[in-house]
Amino acid sequence: MCGRWRRGSRAGPAGAGPRGAEYGPQTRTPAQREEAKAAELSAAGMPTGAVTVRRMRARCRQDGVRGLVDHRATRPRTALGRANERVVAAVREVLEAGRERSSGTLGRLRVHTERLLAEQYGQGVVPLPSSATFNRLAHALADGRGLLDSARQRRWRSARPAPPFVPTTVMAPGELVMTDSTVLDAFVVLDDGVVERPELTIALDVATRTIRAAVLRAKGGRSVDAAQLPAQMTVPAPMRPGWAEALAMETPGGAVRAAAERGCPLEGAAARPVITPQTILVGQGKVFAACESLGMCVQPAPPGNGPAKEHVERTFSSINTLFVQHVAACTGSHTGERGKDAEGEAVRTPARLDDLLQEWIICGRQEREHDGLRHPVTPRCALSPKDGGGADRRVRVCPGATGP
Structure with a gap:
């Protein structure tokens, strides 16, 4: 290109274009020819000035055609820029x-x-x-x-303690179950008339996001109360008085026979899957002792490490948002969000609130789609815990099918 500028030919292959009068070296100075070339490039849709043409000619004389390449896109960039x-x-x-x-x-x-x-x-x-x-x-x-x-x-x-070294990947139901406790954001009336907030302990299956067990009790409960959590995980949840038939377990005959062979019939059971846990991540002393006594593989959670139990912590937030805020005597997450007379609205006992919570887990939580549950065949379709993250329903409900 720089040779054609010297010869005064137009853009194109060498010698292909006619010599323009505006490029004549006998009648035009180098500055005039540069202005003519800039005007030609601008008319062709590439706005260019005479100074740019002059710099391009200088680079062409020094480095040849390579000097005409725009190196701004290939120039290495750093977060510090050109700072001193x-x-x-x-x-x-x-x-x-x-x-x-x-x-x-x-x-x-x-x-x-x-x-x-x-x-x-x-x-x-x-x-x-x-x-x-x-x-x-x-x-x-x-x-x-x-x-x-x-x-x-x-x-x-x-x-803050260091997070786990590597994230935990769970592929099958029961492979990892997380347990934790929190004080529920609602008031209940105890047997002696005292109004206080109860304590909720849940066991969450990470693979299917199923709340496998939930125990609601007064704060400072005994070890026997904590032992209810692993006990609920090992047997089907029974139907409670007053529950609708729609909450009953719906299983084909083959699954019922398979469950009966394992000594765990499903007749009269609620529609909450039975998942035999392989490893349980616990963070509370009483639940730890109860799980060990039943021969379960127990993995203690690092103290004060929230990310180690992020799934169960997020589930507590979902319980507050989807269930607790609709319950009378809801306290809110802190005192700034509490109503004027939240304690006066408390009319339910811990047993009655637990009954409502268990019903919500089956008909509300299990039916709700979860963004963390995807099937490899249909990755754009969110599944619910009832779907088991794509697992077959009969595998989920048969006791021992996912055990160690």
């Missing part, structure tokens, strides 16, 4: 020095950085970039390290 190395080093030093200091703004960081540069190189020798550029540089240097967090966030980050 001395400024980068100063910002890093100030960030590290502020790990144990009180919370501050980016304005304070800029002042301390400017002061450090003045001490090292002299006043005004190393100027700081604009405020927007400096803020982007500070965030890039502190990214993922929490150096720009508040003092409270930094203390929480340092005290």
Whole structure:
């Protein structure tokens, strides 16, 4: 292309286009020919100026055709951009020095950085970039390290235990069951007339997101109350008085016979699948002892490590959102969300509230689609815990079918 500019031919293969009068080297100066070429390129849909044409000619003389390639797309980019190395080093030093200091703004960081540069190189020798550029540089240097967090966030980050080394992958029902306890966000009336919030302990099958067992009791319950949780996981849930027939287990005859052969008939059972647990992740002492006494493989959860039991923690949030908030005497998640007389609305006993909770688990939770349950054949279709994450229903309901 640079040869055609010198010869004054138009764009195209060498010698293919006629020589234009505006490119004649005898009658036009190099500056005039550059302006003519810029006008031609602009008319062809590539807006170009004479200065750009001049730079392209210079690169063409120096590097040949390779010099005409736009290297902006291949130029390596970094999160720090073209920042001065001395400024980068100063910002890093100030960030590290502020790990144990009180919370501050980016304005304070800029002042301390400017002061450090003045001490090292002299006043005004190393100027700081604009405020927007400096803020982007500070965030890039502190990214993922929490150096720009508040003092409270930094203390929480340092005290938080490390997460599990690798995420747990669960493929089959019963492979991993998580248990945990929480204080329910609702008031109940105890036998002695005292109004308080009960304690809820659940066992969640991770593969199917099925609430396999749930025990609602007064706070500070006995070990025998905790033993109800593993007991519920090993036998079908019986139908309770007053429940509709639609909540009964619907199984084909083959599944009923298979369950009977294992000594666990399903007649009169509620529609909650029986899943034999292989490994149970527990975080409460009483449930831990009860599961070990039944010969289950028990894995203790790391203390204070929420991500280790994220599935069951999220299930507690779903219970509060989908069930508890519709119950009378709901307290809300904290006192700021509590009504004026929530304690006065308490009319249910723990047994009655537990009856409603068990009914909701079967007809509400089990029927609700879950984004975490997908089948490989239909990955865009969300399944419900009743579907078992794509598992066959007969496999889920037969005791011992998914056991160790």
